[in-house]
Amino acid sequence: MKKYLGSIFISFLLCNSVNAQGLLDPKTSLFTRQDTLRGSITKERAWWDVKRYHLDIKVNLKDSTITGSNTIKYQVVQEYNSMQIDLQNPMNIYKVTQNGKNLEFKREGNAFFIALQEPQVKGSIKELTVFYGGKPKVAVNPPWDGGITWKKDKNGNPFIASSCQGLGASVWWPNKDHMYDEVDNMLISVNVPANLTNVSNGRLQSVKTLKDGTKTYNWFVANPINNYGVNINIGDYVTFSEKFKGEKGNLDCTYFVLRDNLAKAKKQFQDVPKMLKAFEHWFGPYPFYEDSYKLVEAPYLGMEHQSSVTYGNGYQNGYRGRDLSGTGWGLKFDFIIIHESGHEWFANNITYKDIADMWIHESFTNYSESLFLEYYYGKEAGYTYVRGLRNIIENDKPIIGKYDVNNEGSGDMYPKGANMLHTIRQLVNNDEKWRGILRGLNSTFYHQTVTTKQIEDYLSKQAGIDLSMVFNQYLRDTRIPKLEYTVKNNQLAYRWTNSVTGFNMPVKVTLNGKEELLHPETEWKTIPVTSDNLKLLVDPNFYVTNFYVKN
Numbered sequence: 255m256k257k258y259l260g261s262i263f264i265s266f267l268l269c270n271s272v273n274a275q276g277l278l279d280p281k282t283s284l285f286t287r288q289d290t291l292r293g294s295i296t297k298e299r300a301w302w303d304v305k306r307y308h309l310d311i312k313v314n315l316k317d318s319t320i321t322g323s324n325t326i327k328y329q330v331v332q333e334y335n336s337m338q339i340d341l342q343n344p345m346n347i348y349k350v351t352q353n354g355k356n357l358e359f360k361r362e363g364n365a366f367f368i369a370l371q372e373p374q375v376k377g378s379i380k381e382l383t384v385f386y387g388g389k390p391k392v393a394v395n396p397p398w399d400g401g402i403t404w405k406k407d408k409n410g411n412p413f414i415a416s417s418c419q420g421l422g423a424s425v426w427w428p429n430k431d432h433m434y435d436e437v438d439n440m441l442i443s444v445n446v447p448a449n450l451t452n453v454s455n456g457r458l459q460s461v462k463t464l465k466d467g468t469k470t471y472n473w474f475v476a477n478p479i480n481n482y483g484v485n486i487n488i489g490d491y492v493t494f495s496e497k498f499k500g501e502k503g504n505l506d507c508t509y510f511v512l513r514d515n516l517a518k519a520k521k522q523f524q525d526v527p528k529m530l531k532a533f534e535h536w537f538g539p540y541p542f543y544e545d546s547y548k549l550v551e552a553p554y555l556g557m558e559h560q561s562s563v564t565y566g567n568g569y570q571n572g573y574r575g576r577d578l579s580g581t582g583w584g585l586k587f588d589f590i591i592i593h594e595s596g597h598e599w600f601a602n603n604i605t606y607k608d609i610a611d612m613w614i615h616e617s618f619t620n621y622s623e624s625l626f627l628e629y630y631y632g633k634e635a636g637y638t639y640v641r642g643l644r645n646i647i648e649n650d651k652p653i654i655g656k657y658d659v660n661n662e663g664s665g666d667m668y669p670k671g672a673n674m675l676h677t678i679r680q681l682v683n684n685d686e687k688w689r690g691i692l693r694g695l696n697s698t699f700y701h702q703t704v705t706t707k708q709i710e711d712y713l714s715k716q717a718g719i720d721l722s723m724v725f726n727q728y729l730r731d732t733r734i735p736k737l738e739y740t741v742k743n744n745q746l747a748y749r750w751t752n753s754v755t756g757f758n759m760p761v762k763v764t765l766n767g768k769e770e771l772l773h774p775e776t777e778w779k780t781i782p783v784t785s786d787n788l789k790l791l792v793d794p795n796f797y798v799t800n801f802y803v804k805n
Contacts, residue, residue: 285659291338291365292422293608293660295434298338298367302328304430304437305379311427312445312468313452313488315412318404320345321387322445324428328381330374337368337382340424340431345388347428352382364424390426393417396554401425405553407490407512412450414488415552415564420609420662423481434607434703436478444486445470451491453510455484455562456545475561476544478701480605483560487550492516498530498547501539505530506546515551518569523549525591532629533596533622538693541603541700549591556590558597558619565590578669579642583627583635596622599696607703610655612662613729614709617653617671624672633685637795640676643669644797649732654706664732673797674728680795681724681760682717691716726754728797737761737774740803741788746781750774752799762793 290296304326311322326339341347342364350357350368359368374380391401397417402425405413416426424431441459444452448467456475463469487510494516495508507526511519526549530540540547545561552564555574567590568574577584600618621640628636647670655663664670682688694716699708706729714721727735731754739748746765750757758775766789773779792800 285656285661288363288365289659289661291363292340292431294658295432296338297334298336299430299432299435301330301332301334301374302337302380302430303331304328304435306439306441307429307437308441308443309427309484310441310443311486313414313486315414315447317389318392318402319387319389320402320426323383323385325381325383326429327379330376330378330380333374333376335370335374337370338430339366339368339384339428340364340422341366341384341386341428342391342422342425345386345390345424345426345428347384347386349385350382351385352380357382366428384428386428391421393554397557403553408514409490411490412447412488413490413512413553414486415554416485416487417552417554417557417564419482419557420660422660423484427484429481431481433480433605433609436480436605436701436703438478440475440479440484442473442475442484442486443470444473444488446488449490450488451510453487453491453548453550453562455479455560477542477560479560480602480703483558483602485557485559485562485564487552487562487564489551489553491551494520496527498527498540500530500543501534502543505540505543508546508548509550510548511551515569519551522569522588523591525588526595528587528630529592529595529626532626533599535629536622536625536689536692537599538696541598541696547595547598549595556594558594558601558615560598560602563594563598565594567591578646579639580645581638581642583631583639583642584623586631586635587623587626589623592623592626593619596626603696603701604699605703607705608657609660609662610657611704611706612655613653613667613671614704614706616667617675620668621672621675624676637676640672641794644673647673649734651732653729663729670728670797674724676795677728677759677797678713678717678721678724680762680793681719681721687717723754723757724759727757727759730754735759735798737763737772737792737798737800738803739790739800740805741783741786742805744783744786746783746788746790747778748772748774748780749778750776751801759798761796761798764791764793765789 306327308325347366359366393401393403396403400417400421403415407413418425422431442454446452448469452471454473456473459472459474491510492513493510498505542561548562550564552566555566557564572585573589596619601615606614624636624640627639647666651664653663653667655661679688710725733752735750736752738751760773
């Protein structure tokens with residue numbers, strides 16, 4: 255991968271993307287208490303279920319600060335009186351109130367522990383307000399090393415946006431910053447100078463002009479949303495819109511772009527209805543009809559913010575004009591539009607509980623690129639594209655990270671994860687059944703947070719195949735399985751090597767021009783053949799290698 259990166263910078267897809275956040279340093283094996291507070295379901299988190307946030311903030315351009323409050327409505331799951339709220343340095347909480355009374359709290363790094371005075375009765379609905387402010391971390395290399403991006407467009411107007419996956423939403427607003435508990439709905443109120451527009455998630459409820467000449471944009475999100483999906487985008491935007499006739503009726507699609515880019519956007523964003531048509535075919539209805547679909551120009555490459563997908567790909571096809579697969583097919587679509595929008599199904603509809611299971615987001619979404627191509631250009635186009643992505647797989651470390659410490663796995667979760675899914679499709683060997691499985695995932699786990707085990711069990715059950723060894727091999731091991739074979743005395747002997755113990759994945763091969771399904775295991779197996787002069791070819795759609803063992 256490093257030699258590949260020598261010619262093009264593709265950190266978004268590869269391990270560099272997560273290295274930029276300091277989450278995948280191979281030399282780091284020890285985790286701190288701060289990692290545990292950030293990445294685990296602590297006692298101070300577990301006792302309450304977040305129901306609604308009202309994030310009410312002012313973005314101050316003169317000093318690059320954010321000030322405001324977050325009113326948190328929650329349900330008591332079990333009685334307790336200490337609540338963990340997360341907000342990262344150098345931001346600070348300066349007051350917390352409940353029913354008009356100030357509450358005491360203490361800070362431990364990026365976690366604040368609030369001492370509640372009122373009885374927290376199981377089943378009751380409560381509310382408190384957190385007042386905060388400060389100068390949030392400036393994004394160094396967004397969206398990978400995120401925070402707030404403070405830039406200007408070519409006309410000198412402020413161009414500001416948030417991006418915080420992995421790093422955490424608490425880098426710029428206070429919340430329960432763990433993925434397991436999504437808020438049911440949310441009101442986002444953002445005050446900006448009158449000459450600028452703020453675009454956030456959901457639908458715009460109102461714009462209020464204040465006496466000081468500023469404007470507050472109120473956006474309401476009707477569906478559950480993960481924390482890192484919440485965003486602000488502030489700029490000199492112009493807008494256009496259309497309606498997509500989808501599986502659940504008319505979907506409102508609205509586009510926010512910088513003033514000078516309107517003509518280019520109207521041409522380039524024609525990929526959006528194409529994307530929606532293809533992905534509703536493969537995955538089922540767009541998951542957020544109530545909140546609409548928005549594509550918003552941002553001062554960085556792009557991100558999958560729910561119903562407010564951000565775009566910065568330069569109005570060109572490919573990934574910044576390049577084909578990641580090296581096959582030519584990657585230049586048939588705008589990578590950021592297709593990939594980031596694919597996350598509406600895998601990341602925003604189906605969301606990991608722990609970032610260690612980030613493959614659930616990225617493997618399926620990376621795979622969605624090939625499905626988009628297949629929908630419009632045929633199966634071989636999609637197959638060629640996903641196989642081409644193997645060139646950027648490093649096999650450096652397992653795809654699944656460490657649990658409970660906010661640790662991502664290998665960046666191979668993108669291309670290797672896509673090729674794992676492509677391999678499973680070959681095992682299913684029924685295109686309509688496979689499509690049904692993908693749609694079933696999105697209906698079964700609709701608006702839910704999930705674990706790897708849930709996804710593994712679902713795929714195995716629906717496929718009618720025990721895929722446990724497949725997942726162990728590709729998610730938890732770095733080796734690519736090798737099919738070893740030899741022929742002697744009219745006997746073909748074969749086995750899996752370079753694999754996990756017990757690996758037993760079937761594989762399609764061609765023997766002297768005839769397709770066969772072999773069932774190798776890690777011990778030698780044999781079948782009779784008509785000749786020792788045998789030509790064996792492994793189906794290239796299986797992500798494996800093969801090796802002839804001389805007698």
